[in-house]
Amino acid sequence: MSDIILETRAVSKRFGAVQALSDVSFALRAGEVHGLAGENGAGKSTLIKILTGFYQPDEGEIILSGTAVRLDSPRAAQRQGISAVYQEINLIPERSVAENLFLGNEPRRFGVLIDRARMERSAAELLARYDLAIDPRARLGALGLGLQQMVSIARGVRLGARVAILDEPSSALTGTEVETLYRVVDRLKADGIAILFVSHRLSESYRLCDRLTVLRDGRVVASEAVADLPRAALIGAMLGRNAEAIHGNRPARTPREGVAAFEASGLRWRNRVRDVSFAVRPGEVVGLAGLLGSGRTETMKASFGAETKEGGAIRVGGSSVPSPTPGRSIAAGLAFLSEDRRAEGIFPKLSVAENLTATALPRIARFGFVSRRKQAAMVAEFTKVLGIKTAGPNAPITSLSGGNQQKVLLARCLATAPRAIMLDDPTRGIDVGAKAEVHEAINRLVEQGLGVLVTSSEMEELMALADRLIVLTEGAVTGATSTDGLEVQDVLDMLAQPHEAVAHP
Amino acid sequence: MSTGLMARTGHDSPMALLRAQSVYVAFAALIVIDLIFTPGFRNVFVIRNLLFEAAPVILVTLGQSLAIGTRGIDLSVGSTMGLAAAVMALALPGGSWLAVAAGVGAGLVVGMINGGLIAALDINPLISSLALLVAARGTAEALLDGSRVSLPTGGLFDALGIGAVWIVPTVAIIALAIAGLVAFLVRTTMFGRYVLFIGANKAAAMIAGIKVRRTLLLVYAASGVLAGLAGVFAAARLGASDPNYIGVNYELDAIAAAVIGGTPLSGGRISILGGVFGVLLLQVLGASFIMNDINFSYAQILKAVFIVGALYLQRAGG
Numbered sequence: 024m025s026d027i028i029l030e031t032r033a034v035s036k037r038f039g040a041v042q043a044l045s046d047v048s049f050a051l052r053a054g055e056v057h058g059l060a061g062e063n064g065a066g067k068s069t070l071i072k073i074l075t076g077f078y079q080p081d082e083g084e085i086i087l088s089g090t091a092v093r094l095d096s097p098r099a100a101q102r103q104g105i106s107a108v109y110q111e112i113n114l115i116p117e118r119s120v121a122e123n124l125f126l127g128n129e130p131r132r133f134g135v136l137i138d139r140a141r142m143e144r145s146a147a148e149l150l151a152r153y154d155l156a157i158d159p160r161a162r163l164g165a166l167g168l169g170l171q172q173m174v175s176i177a178r179g180v181r182l183g184a185r186v187a188i189l190d191e192p193s194s195a196l197t198g199t200e201v202e203t204l205y206r207v208v209d210r211l212k213a214d215g216i217a218i219l220f221v222s223h224r225l226s227e228s229y230r231l232c233d234r235l236t237v238l239r240d241g242r243v244v245a246s247e248a249v250a251d252l253p254r255a256a257l258i259g260a261m262l263g264r265n266a267e268a269i270h271g272n273r274p275a276r277t278p279r280e281g282v283a284a285f286e287a288s289g290l291r292w293r294n295r296v297r298d299v300s301f302a303v304r305p306g307e308v309v310g311l312a313g314l315l316g317s318g319r320t321e322t323m324k325a326s327f328g329a330e331t332k333e334g335g336a337i338r339v340g341g342s343s344v345p346s347p348t349p350g351r352s353i354a355a356g357l358a359f360l361s362e363d364r365r366a367e368g369i370f371p372k373l374s375v376a377e378n379l380t381a382t383a384l385p386r387i388a389r390f391g392f393v394s395r396r397k398q399a400a401m402v403a404e405f406t407k408v409l410g411i412k413t414a415g416p417n418a419p420i421t422s423l424s425g426g427n428q429q430k431v432l433l434a435r436c437l438a439t440a441p442r443a444i445m446l447d448d449p450t451r452g453i454d455v456g457a458k459a460e461v462h463e464a465i466n467r468l469v470e471q472g473l474g475v476l477v478t479s480s481e482m483e484e485l486m487a488l489a490d491r492l493i494v495l496t497e498g499a500v501t502g503a504t505s506t507d508g509l510e511v512q513d514v515l516d517m518l519a520q521p522h523e524a525v526a527h528p
Numbered sequence: 529m530s531t532g533l534m535a536r537t538g539h540d541s542p543m544a545l546l547r548a549q550s551v552y553v554a555f556a557a558l559i560v561i562d563l564i565f566t567p568g569f570r571n572v573f574v575i576r577n578l579l580f581e582a583a584p585v586i587l588v589t590l591g592q593s594l595a596i597g598t599r600g601i602d603l604s605v606g607s608t609m610g611l612a613a614a615v616m617a618l619a620l621p622g623g624s625w626l627a628v629a630a631g632v633g634a635g636l637v638v639g640m641i642n643g644g645l646i647a648a649l650d651i652n653p654l655i656s657s658l659a660l661l662v663a664a665r666g667t668a669e670a671l672l673d674g675s676r677v678s679l680p681t682g683g684l685f686d687a688l689g690i691g692a693v694w695i696v697p698t699v700a701i702i703a704l705a706i707a708g709l710v711a712f713l714v715r716t717t718m719f720g721r722y723v724l725f726i727g728a729n730k731a732a733a734m735i736a737g738i739k740v741r742r743t744l745l746l747v748y749a750a751s752g753v754l755a756g757l758a759g760v761f762a763a764a765r766l767g768a769s770d771p772n773y774i775g776v777n778y779e780l781d782a783i784a785a786a787v788i789g790g791t792p793l794s795g796g797r798i799s800i801l802g803g804v805f806g807v808l809l810l811q812v813l814g815a816s817f818i819m820n821d822i823n824f825s826y827a828q829i830l831k832a833v834f835i836v837g838a839l840y841l842q843r844a845g846g
Contacts, residue, residue: 327735329734329735348737349734349735349736349737350737350738350739352737353737354737359735361732361735366729366731366732367729367731367732367735368729368732368735369729369732370724370725370728370729370732370733370796371728371729371796372724372728372796372797373724373725373728373796377721377724381721381725381733381736381738382736382737382738384718384721385718388717388718391717391718391719392716392717392718393716393717393718393721435736
């Protein structure tokens with residue numbers, strides 16, 4: 024193998040109670056495309072932020088071309104030749120491609136005037152080198168997002184990047200743009216640049232990468248040449264048995280017959296949810312099994328009305344919800360817990376009580392006035408039932424641990440006394456103890472007749488919770504199975520079926 | 529936190545709490561300094577005059593605080609005051625009560641348009657209220673042909689313009705009563721909670737099924753109504769409807785007062801009592817400059833320095 028350019032040695036990083044990375048060692052070689060794989064919260068973005076100078080590791084070191092370096096700011100990382108391209112472009116869309124390529128060090132005449140002709144000539148050469156048919160004088164914002172990303176890559180290389188980090192570069196690209204990306208990546212390889220490639224699409228990773236490193240729970244669980252890591256093994260590494268196995272087994276349950284607590288039929292949304300149908304009976308937990316990007320979150324959001332579905336029907340407790348919005352879904356008896364606690368869950372600055380009762384305010388208010396007494400009773404009830412550890416109902420929500428914040432959000436969902444609830448990765452990023460408590464709470468509620476649809480980044484967890492699994496691949500249902508007697512490996516095999524097998528409507 | 533007007537709903541470290549109280553400390557300090565150094569400050573007429581000036585600013589600050597609480601802003605309040613005064617002048621033939629109602633109604637219309645643009649069309653509040661700042665002022669001037677219309681003396685306009693209970697003007701009593709009402713709404717109603725939810729995390733508020741659009745519409749409509757009433761008060765005090773004068777730059781004082789009082793621009797927290805004291809602080813500060821014969825230009829600069837200083841103290845409050 025060729026020379027190692029960038030290496031991490033035993034890097035660890037902790038945020039409060041969450042160990043985001045433990046003992047991560049991996050090496051990036053010149054001319055290699057190295058894929059980084061892992062589910063939500065596995066530590067990919069933390070690792071990238073450490074490599075690009077946004078975070079400092081708590082322990083361990085970063086070795087760049089044989090010497091230990093400190094990357095104490097994004098600027099420092101860029102100066103050392105590490106260039107990142109994110110999904111969001113950080114260039115100036117109003118200026119031309121050439122201006123963006125040379126931003127900050129334009130060729131000059133007499134020291135003060137920008138030599139526009141020379142700049143555009145050099146820009147054209149640079150673009151031609153990567154086979155990019157882009158007019159250097161075109162306004163950057165007029166190009167598609169994909170081409171903008173290519174310009175961003177070209178700029179990084181021009182500034183002397185030796186390492187290019189492509190963070191989900193293709194998630195917004197069209198088919199031809201993806202081909203262009205592949206070409207650019209091949210050229211970068213030929214130039215001896217090391218590429219760290221993060222993508223949720225397995226086929227893409229296999230097409231582009233020479234080597235794959237898999238993170239799970241902040242640890243490296245596999246790092247192999249692609250030839251030695253078949254699909255099933257990769258998925259197994261991503262989702263497979265957790266080092267901290269889930270405690271407690273799923274109680275034996277018989278879901279109640281009759282009207283479904285919640286059902287969707289023919290659900291469609293933007294090509295990310297393709298004709299998805301399922302039903303959840305009262306007293307039953309149904310797992311949506313799929314990799315990140317399989318449409319599991321989108322299915323939930325389109326069902327709930329957080330995204331506007333483009334087709335299909337939703338019924339809650341037998342009654343149709345014609346055009347769902349979050350408010351209508353909640354009124355019909357459906358609740359939803361988002362996977363993104365910070366962005367779509369908590370109200371920072373507000374108290375535990377205010378956060379917990381947000382959705383259920385009509386239940387504790389009369390004529391629009393919130394009853395302090397009823398609010399206190401509701402908070403006390405759920406604090407006890409879910410075992411929320413807080414200094415008191417008036418404590419700021421941000422003073423709670425992630426696990427307890429999550430319990431407050433779960434309480435917010437349950438406070439409206441729903442018939443069915445959708446939990447999107449409900450234990451993401453919370454500690455083992457809180458995880459077990461959340462599981463217990465879910466099991467108790469199901470016992471009382473609640474219908475639950477759940478996803479998880481951990482296959483073990485999904486198996487422990489769900490009575491039945493619906494397998495999603497690229498937005499379509501590709502299988503359904505009971506979890507009785509099912510092994511984790513069986514599900515991993517179902518997920519690993521190459522997506523050619525999926526019927527695209 | 530059980531003080532009547534107090535509508536703090538955030539929760540912070542002791543240091544942040546102290547910082548949130550800074551407006552009261554600054555106000556007390558300024559009063560002490562004025563009592564010692566400023567000639568004539570003890571005169572009760574000074575206090576009465578101050579309260580006359582403060583009443584309309586308090587009203588627009590209330591609406592502003594609601595808008596800022598949702599992480600928005602309302603730049604249109606000053607021009608809305610001007611428009612309300614102009615509409616009131618046009619409605620004078622129908623009697624003073626009808627004229628006042630027409631002025632407040634004009635404020636409601638501006639507020640509904642602003643709220644409609646923000647809630648239904650997702651236009652940034654900064655932009656929509658800036659557009660209305662220009663449009664409302666222009667309409668006010670067009671309605672009165674740019675000239676000043678005197679209000680009749682006696683009756684309702686005197687009650688608003690010069691009426692007082694001892695040293696407390698009637699308009700100040702009304703403004704403070706409305707402040708108490710708004711503080712109560714923020715503290716105890718679902719509407720108040722929704723305002724804070726939207727300001728704290730709009731995406732989470734949507735997912736939680738909260739009526740985000742309706743709440744935003746109500747917030748800006750309320751701000752418009754309060755600005756309309758403020759315009760009526762200001763015109764009554766002046767004894768005339770002057771579309772070029774009434775409410776000019778009031779939006780800036782309202783924003784400064786709200787933020788100094790502990791309603792951060794980042795939303796999710798509203799302090800009505802703090803906002804009222806923010807207004808009083810700015811009014812007393814302005815009066816101090818005048819009474820110490822400080823040149824108006826320098827006074828403006830000093831006021832700016834003071835506001836920046838006060839906001840600096842609040843910086844981590846968001």
